Amino acid sequence: xxxxxxxxxxxxxAPPRLQICGLLAAVDSMEFAAVRDSVGVSDSVLxxxxxxxxxxxxxKVGKATIxxxxxxxxxxxxxxxAAFAAHVAELRRITGG
Amino acid sequence: xxxxxxxxxxxxxAPPRLQICGLLAAVDSMEFAAVRDSVGVSDSVLxxxxxxxxxxxxxKVGKATIxxxxxxxxxxxxxxxAAFAAHVAELRRITGG
DNA sequence: GCTCGACTTTCCGTCATGGAAAGTGACGGG
DNA sequence: CCCGTCACTTTCCATGACGGAAAGTCGAGC
Numbered sequence: 290x291x292x293x294x295x296x297x298x299x300x301x302x303a304p305p306r307l308q309i310c311g312l313l314a315a316v317d318s319m320e321f322a323a324v325r326d327s328v329g330v331s332d333s334v335l336x337x338x339x340x341x342x343x344x345x346x347x348x349k350v351g352k353a354t355i356x357x358x359x360x361x362x363x364x365x366x367x368x369x370x371a372a373f374a375a376h377v378a379e380l381r382r383i384t385g386g
Numbered sequence: 387x388x389x390x391x392x393x394x395x396x397x398x399x400a401p402p403r404l405q406i407c408g409l410l411a412a413v414d415s416m417e418f419a420a421v422r423d424s425v426g427v428s429d430s431v432l433x434x435x436x437x438x439x440x441x442x443x444x445x446k447v448g449k450a451t452i453x454x455x456x457x458x459x460x461x462x463x464x465x466x467x468a469a470f471a472a473h474v475a476e477l478r479r480i481t482g483g
Numbered sequence: 484g485c486t487c488g489a490c491t492t493t494c495c496g497t498c499a500t501g502g503a504a505a506g507t508g509a510c511g512g513g
Numbered sequence: 514c515c516c517g518t519c520a521c522t523t524t525c526c527a528t529g530a531c532g533g534a535a536a537g538t539c540g541a542g543c
Contacts, residue, residue, distance in 0.1 A: 302401065303530085304394065311480040321490070334532060336491055352490095357541055359489050377481045383408040384474045386483075400499080418521070431501060433522055449521095454510055456520050 295379035298372050300345045305330055305338050310347070310365065310373045318351065318364035339363060347372055392476035395469050397442045402427055402435050407444070407462065407470045415448065415461035436460060444469055 301310055308328045313319060325335045342348035347369030351362040365373065380386070398407055405425045409416060422432045439445035444466030448459040462470065477483070 297401065299401070302399075304396075304399065305531090307477075308480055311482060315482055331533070332490060333492080333534080337531085340491085354540065359540070361490070373481075377483075380404075380477055380481070381483075383405055384470075384477070385408060385412055386474075386478075402500090428502070429521060430503080430523080434500080437522085451509065456509065458521070 293371075293374045293378045295382045296372075296375040297379045298376040300341060300347065301372055301376040303338075305334065306342060307376075309335075309338060309342065309363075310369065313348070313363060313365045314370060314373050316364075318362045321361040321363060324363055342369065345369075345372070390468075390471045390475045392479045393469075393472040394476045395473040397438060397444065398469055398473040400435075402431065403439060404473075406432075406435060406439065406460075407466065410445070410460060410462045411467060411470050413461075415459045418458040418460060421460055439466065442466075442469070 301307060305328055309324060312324055312327055321335065321339075324339075325332060328335065330338075339348060339350065343350055347366060349364050349366050349369075351364065353360050353362065398404060402425055406421055409421055409424055418432065418436075421436075422429060425432065427435075436445060436447065440447055444463060446461050446463050446466075448461065450457050450459065
């Protein structure tokens with residue numbers, strides 16, 4: 290049984306962060322700008338939410354200077370994927386999925 | 387096509403209210419005390435959340451004096467079921483369900 | 484040294500939320 | 514009839530989360 294233990298996680302539940310996690314869960318990593326545009330928030334707002342996810346140990350921020358341009362890549366950590374999966378499981382439980 | 391249009395609904399999204407809607411979606415109606423205990427909140431908190439759901443037209447509150455005891459029953463309105471379904475659909479979309 | 488791009492942080496006002504406690508209305512008892 | 518109880522409701526109050534705007538930071542390049 291690889292069933293995830295449902296666990297409500299407030300850090301993941303907030304709308305903007307749920308979207309961020311949802312996006313990152315589907316890929317290996319995504320760039321800051323791409324996430325910002327997909328989620329539809331401003332730089333400062335995304336930055337602040339990412340900071341919270343990072344503080345929780347859910348997101349890893351990768352800074353890199355590629356082609357003389359600063360590129361910040363975001364990706365979920367193992368803990369982040371686990372927390373997201375657990376939270377999604379809890380949502381399904383609550384919503385009768 | 388009985389597909390529900392995904393639509394994020396902040397009123398439904400808040401944890402306590404998501405639980406309330408989840409409970410009510412599964413039944414015809416439930417009593418105030420049962421919901422309060424299932425959700426695990428205090429009288430005042432449940433009352434306030436129910437009030438918000440009622441204001442949004444999602445929940446119908448039925449007052450009845452049965453067996454000399456006040457009984458408040460809660461149930462989702464048609465709009466409430468629609469909003470809940472739409473929100474759940476949106477959550478699935480976001481979480482890659 | 485200065486500017487630019489790409490984020491970050493700070494500042495600030497607003498709104499949501501929960502706990503505690505007082506308030507309300509309908510009964511049933513004394 | 515007045516009183517206490519039950520089952521909620523409302524009010525009061527203290528946090529804390531959020532977002533927008535604007536200033537700040539940092540490496541690259543001119």
